[in-house]
Amino acid sequence: MTDMRDRQHAPQPEPSPFGDEPAAGEPIARRTVTLGVSLLATAALAAVALVVPTPYAMRSPGPTEDTLQRNLIQIDGARTYESTGELRLTTVSVLGGPGYPMLSGQVIQGWLDPQRSVLPVEAIFPEAITKEQQQEASQAEMVSSQESATVAALTHPALGYDVPAVLDVAGTEPGSGAEGKLNDGDVITGFQGAPVGTYSDLIDGLAETSPGDVVTLGVQRGKRTMEVDITTTGNEERAVLGVFIDPQYDFPVDVSIEIENIGGPSAGTMFALGIIDKLTPEDEANGQVIAGTGTMSPEGTVGPIGGIEQKLYGAVRDEAEWFLAPADNCPQVVGNVPDGLNVVRVATLAEAYDAVEQIGRGEGDDLPTCS
Known part of the structure; x- marks a missing residue:
């Protein structure tokens, strides 16, 4: 007589994560091969992606x-x-x-x-x-x-310290009041009638003006000295000349x-x-x-x-x-x-x-x- 309790407690086989397991002696299921190949391909693509140059x-x-x-x-x-x-x-x-x-x-x-x-x-x-x-x-x-x-x-x-400087003009800002009035190689020697011997002299002079003011620069152009009137630009914080300066300092x-x-x-x-x-x-x-x-x-x-x-x-x-x-x-x-x-x-x-x-x-x- 068969003991039903023994049958109820007999261990049952675990289901395969890949579906039905093949019988003993049968070849590996096709889906298992496909999954394995897919995993390898994905890993290979991921590895390649990690070494792709980016912008x-x-x-x-x-x-x-x-x-x-x-x-x-x-x-x-x-x-x-x-x-x-x-x-x-x-x-x-x-x-x-x-x-x-x-x-x-x-x-x-x-x-x-x-x-x-x-x-x-x-x-x-x-x-x-x-x-x-x-x-x-x-x-x-x-x-x-x-x-x-x-x-x-x-x-x-x-x-x-005072740091004397020669203020060479290295260009002008397009659209500024200085464009067409100053040339590369000009030297700024004065501001509003006062001599300019340091970079601070020029900056301090500009600090006392407002955007839109017309200022007069003393300029040395070759052997000529002249005065050039320039309309300043800028914002509410400060006025600017629109001139690129290349100072030559004497430290x-x-x-x-x-x-x-x-x-x-x-x-x-x-x-x-x-x-x-x-x-x-x-x-x-x-x-x-x-x-x-x-x-x-x-x-x-x-x-x-x-x-x-x-x-x-x-x-x-x-x-x-x-x-x-x-x-x-x-x-x-x-x-x-x-x-x-x-x-x-x-x-x-x-x-x-x-x-x-x-x-x-x-x-x-x-x-x-x-x-």
Whole structure:
């Protein structure tokens, strides 16, 4: 007699995930072969897709450099002083671009990493430019940035130097009042009847005019001297001449900046602060690690830069607790500040220098932020 309990509890075969299993000795089912081939093909296609070039470039946190380290800024012709703090310029590393396209796998990694940003190549590099041309342009911007930072630093009230300059005309803005009135190679020697011997003389004169005002420039053209009337343009903030100036400076102090593998103009603010710190007996940073970024004009204006989100992360990585950010970059700063970093908004070299002093005194909590 068969025991029904034993039959009820007898183990039953598990269903195959691929359908009915073939009987012993029968060939593998066709659907199993098809599925296996499909999986292999999909994996192969996925692997190929990860190495397909893309029209993207990626920004990542780059290295930082302390502008107060012994050999970065070298000064001859004036006494220099040591500092116990650090003033770190920040950089961005870029993957992709002319001649070096990003692969699909790298793009995916960039999208998943909050410290990186993936952008179309043309958002970072101008169109129709080679890698070599881009590097040359970046290096030229670095040289110009160092020169402007030196002028701004030396003429800052903390140092008070005059920096004579010959203001060569290097072109005019199309549609401006200067177009057709000034030529390449002209030298601006006067503004509204007053002599112009420094870049600041011209900038200070323009600061007292409004857009639409007619101003008179003294001009040296070859062996001729003349006066040229120009109608200014601009916005509610300032009047502009519409003239490209190529200043030839006569520096009272010899400042040289030695830095490798870094280009572009965005280190200007930190260069200027480093020069002032080295030439003043005060220990402005006073043991604090302060990072920052921003272009620097000869008259001391801090300008916006790209990739500030990545620079914030780079600063924290290298142990900075404070970051000086251009005021015009505040929209990109808000919501992207890493934990442990205090961001200070600065629009001028005067504000940046004041911020360093307050941070060094332990009074940085009341400084303006980007919030």
